[in-house]
Amino acid sequence: MKKIILSCLLLCTCLAIQAQKIQYLVSFPNAIHHEAQVTLIAGNIPLQPAVFRMSRSSPGRYATHEFGKNVYDVKAYDKTGKSITINRIDGDVYEVPQHNGFVKITYTLYGNYADGTYVGIDPESIHLNMPGAFMWMKGMDNTPIGISFTIPKENKGIIATQLQPTGKPNTFTAPGLQYFMDCPTKIGNLKMKQWQTKNPDGKTFTFRLALEATATEEQVDTFTTKLKKLVEQTKAVYGEFPDYDYGMYTFIASINPYVFGDGMEHRNSTMITSGTLFSPEDRTLGVFAHEFFHCWNVERIRPKTIEPFNFEKSNMSNELWCAEGFTQYYGNLDLARAGFIDAKRYLAVLASLINTRTITPGCKYYSPIDASNGAVFVDAGVAVDKTNYPNMFTSYYYYGAATALALDLELQTRYHKTLDAFMQAMWKRFGKTEISYTIPLMQETLAGITDKSFAEDFFTRYIYGHEPIDYTTLLSKAGYAVQKANASQLTLGVGLSTEDGKLLISANTQKGSPAYEAGLDIDDELLSVDNVAVKTREELVAAVNTHKAGDTINIRYKHRDIEKQTKAVLKESTAITLVPYEESNQPVTEEMKQIRSSWFGK
Known part of the structure; x- marks a missing residue:
């Protein structure tokens, strides 16, 4: 009898859970003033205080957002x-202390920042990123969700989303x-x-x-043709597309003056906002390349540190140097492979990455893991106080991309493989299975396509550590010389601005620069160099260029309106550029040509 009663109770519980549903009703009666009216209906919920809240983070973002x-x-x-009573128990958290299993919440949503x-809410254009728009009920994460829109009459009413249509007008669902x-x-x-396009297994x-x-x-058709080519080029890295939910992937793109530039990846879609679509160099296509690569790398090849994603706080990760940085590398690499940027421009991109890795x-002083951890503060996070980022943080996008470049060249010169082999191994082990990874598992995967010793050495020196990378030797194997970009150009190492006739240091001076070692810092006013007055950037450059590297100059400056003097030892600029061997009449061997061909086809 007890077993029968228990079975009945379990059945009733299961039926109650199955009957639970969250429903959103969204209308825009005051869209002209960027407001929406949102109704959230929660039915068959537990008879206990119901807590509703807004998110503090958003997929693809790692810092908190209010x-x-x-x-x-x-x-x-x-x-x-x-x-019924609803209490605001925190800035973005509300509680209904008593109810009968049904609660309807209504609120006004303001939105005037489409990215x-x-x-962004306007009668002609409704732009919704869900965490920024919709309150949700705690404890109901696995409850099916429905949403229905009442669209302003001025709006054309064409809807793009990866939500699933129900057959009812403007009504969609999510699991x-x-x-x-x-x-x-x-x-x-x-x-x-x-x-439409097919996978090797025949699935369309x-x-x-x-x-x-x-x-x-005509312009849209031209861009679509380029996008199709980019889609196929990206697929070639992995050999197949992910198994998109419901068989569809959507590029949602707002390219107009009414949005703010951004790109954000999602599981089966991407949200891209930009002011320019048809620039001479198709810069916007690079955003598409980056975000589309993410539907493999980060959406399915996913770090354990951000799985599952927590909407209530920042999401710190150790692996963004790969999730974002390797994606940054491939965004440009796929553009080069597809022929959208030429070799000269691509080499300039690589030189920029090397400068980032060697100069900043x-x-x-810090590892890619350290840079990844910093995302919780810098990923569009907002702060009013000044930071020392120039001396302790480099973007994990570019740090990771520079690391990807080094690994790509190591694989090609040691193992006659490209970085594609590593990404394919990560895809098969973690992406297709959707098993989240850790850094030790990444190292193990690299060892699987190389050897244990190489993988351990690379991760120890360049992932856990921050040792210098010998790009000169690596690139020489492909027939590219690393040269100084500005030979003999001297640097004091300061960012400058002028204000009311004053020459001011406008940014933190960086460790190792002549200015930093001389004790100069942000907001100091430069007065003279070797008793020659300087009031403009040009005057400072002229005064410095009368010297050579290693010379000591006398600088008079003001710190908090107190006049001071210091000495600085000048250094040459260390920025580099990449030059093909052909330009200096050096021989390009067949092996070099083979590396170029397998790498980016130039």
Whole structure:
């Protein structure tokens, strides 16, 4: 009898859970002033205090964001429409202490910042990143979600989202909170382009470009053709597409003056915002390249440190040097392989990465893991106080990309493989299986395509550590010389600005620079060099250029309006550039040509 009763109780519990559902109703009666009205309905919920909150982080972002500031007029009702008590227990958290298993929350949402993270509301264009728009109920993460939109009459009503349509007008579903929050949605006058492509196993996927832009059909078609080529080029890295949920991937792109530049990856879509689509160098295509690469690397090849994603706090990761940095590297590499940028421009990109890795204090004194950990403060996080980032942080995007370059060249010169082999191994082990990885497992995967000794050495020196990388030797194997970009150019190592006739140091001086070692710092006013007055950048450069590297100059300056003097020892600029051997009449061997061909095809 006890077993029968227990079985009945379990069945009733399962039925109750199955009947649970979260429903959002969204309308825009005051869209002209960037407001939406949101109704959240939670049914068949446990008879205990119900806690609702706004997120503090967003997929693809790692720092905290105060989305709760744009939610107000929060009210709660029961099933009969009677008002019930709702208490604000934190800035972005609300509690309904008593209810009968049904709660309806209503609130006003303000949004006037359309980018990859925030919300933009206008009668003609509705731009929704879900964490910035929708309150959610704690404890209901796996509950199915439905959402229905009442669209302003001025709006064209074309909807782009990875949410699943229900057959009812403007109504969609998501299987749970994690998926819902990962579904940016755009509603407006969208130009839709669609095509299909197959995986090696014969499975067909549909790709869509949902473009909000002032552009002719010819321009959109031209861009779509480029995007198709880029999609296939990216697929070639891994050999196959991911198994997209519901068989579709959507590029949601707003390219107009009313958005703020950004790009944000999602599981089956990306949200891209930019002011320019048809620039001479197709810079926007590079954003598409980066974000699309993410549907493998980070969306499915996923670090354990951010799995599952926590919407209530920042999400610190040790692996963003790979998740973002290797993606940054491939964004440009795929553009070069597809022929959208030439060899000269690509070499300039690589030189920039090498300069980052060799010059910045964030790379000289800290590891890629340290840089990754810093994302919780720098990833569009907001702070009013000044920081010392120039001396202790380098972007994990560029630090990671410079590390990817080194590993790519090591694999080619030692093992006759490209970095593709490592990414394919990561994909098969962690991406297709969707088993999150750790850094020791990454090292183990690298050992699997090389050898244990090499993998251990590379990770010890360049991932856990921050040893200098010998790019000169690595690149020489491909027939490229590393040369000084500005031979004999002297540097004091200061950023400058002029204000009211004063020459001011405008940024933190960097460790190792002549200015830093001389005790000069941000906001100091430069007065003279060797008793020659300097009031402009040009005058300072002229005074410095009368010397040579190693010379000591006398500097008079003001610190907090107190006049002081110091001495600085001048140094040459260490910035480098890459030069093909052909330009200096050095021989390019067949082996060098082979590396170039397998690397980026030039």
